[in-house]
Amino acid sequence: MEITKADQIRALAADGLEVAEIARRLGIRYQHAYNVLTGGNRPASLSDVVVPVHVASKPFKSxxxxxxxxxxxxxxxxxxxxxxxxxxxxxxxxxxxxxxxxxxxxxxxxxxxxxxxxxxxxxxxxxxxxxxxxxxxxxxxxxxxxxxxxxxxxxxxxxxxxxxxxxxxxxxxxxxxxxxxxxxxxxxxxxxxx
Missing domain, CATH: 3.40.1440.40 (GIY-YIG endonuclease)
Structure with missing residues (x-):
């Protein structure tokens, strides 16, 4: 199953992560994550990117x-x-x-x-x-x-x-x-x- 970057951002936010940490984990700009979470103007080219769920930019730290x-x-x-x-x-x-x-x-x-x-x-x-x-x-x-x-x-x-x-x-x-x-x-x- 594949989900969009925006879906990943929202899922991480629902888990309680702050915007800066979401951006670091997904390897994206802070502003992109912020715009997705606040409904701001987000660039279509970034929000529509589809990435496999199993691909992680960094190993998970608890x-x-x-x-x-x-x-x-x-x-x-x-x-x-x-x-x-x-x-x-x-x-x-x-x-x-x-x-x-x-x-x-x-x-x-x-x-x-x-x-x-x-x-x-x-x-x-x-x-x-x-x-x-x-x-x-x-x-x-x-x-x-x-x-x-x-x-x-x-x-x-x-x-x-x-x-x-x-x-x-x-x-x-x-x-x-x-x-x-x-x-x-x-x-x-x-x-x-x-």
Whole structure:
């Protein structure tokens, strides 16, 4: 059985995926997916393309539930909130230790990062990004947008130990971050989409 690209877009949206993730999964432009879902003007040449159901542009990754994080040793450390001035701040202090952090919305991880300089310092840079810090600026915008819609963003952290493999050092936090990004769909991690 074959279905149109538009049918695939609608099916993924019905499964709860956001427009950006639908576009990444199907290998199409964001605007095309958005137009299909909003009834906007969509180019006939794209919406009428028929593709086999069994063809996937990328391997499927499952979402990362907060329960999986907790079972793996993550703990709730803080929440992102907007100050009265509209600044991004934490509602509780976070650990200064090196580790991995995850932003969680509606029970699922949306971003995972490693803090090699310490979790406190790393999260501070999201609230006060420098002019050349593209990732910090991007995530600052995402967080402010979500919080302006009264959604909460929880921060879970883990501090895995460093290990050794065949006499060589292995950075536990960096390995955990990479493993999570490789295995799970994390919409705000650009590397997760690859």
């Amino acid at each position: 979402p990362l539930p907060v329960d999986t994080l907790i079972a793996g040793g993550f703990t709730l450390a803080s929440r992102w909130v907007l100050s009265a001035d509209g600044d991004l701040v934490l509602d509780m202090p976070v650990p200064k230790a090196v580790g991995v952090y995850s932003f969680v919305k509606d029970g699922f991880a949306i971003y995972v990062g490693v803090a090699t300089v310490g979790i406190h310092k790393r999260l501070y840079t999201y609230g006060k990004p420098g002019g050349s810090q593209r990732t910090n600026i991007r995530l600052n915008g995402f967080l402010k947008e979500e919080l302006s819609q009264s959604r909460s963003i929880d921060i879970y952290v883990a501090t895995p130990p460093d290990l050794e493999w065949n006499g060589l050092p292995v950075h536990g936090a960096a390995g955990l971050e990479l493993g999570l990004i490789s295995k799970y769909m994390l919409p705000w991690n650009m590397r997760s989409a690859r």
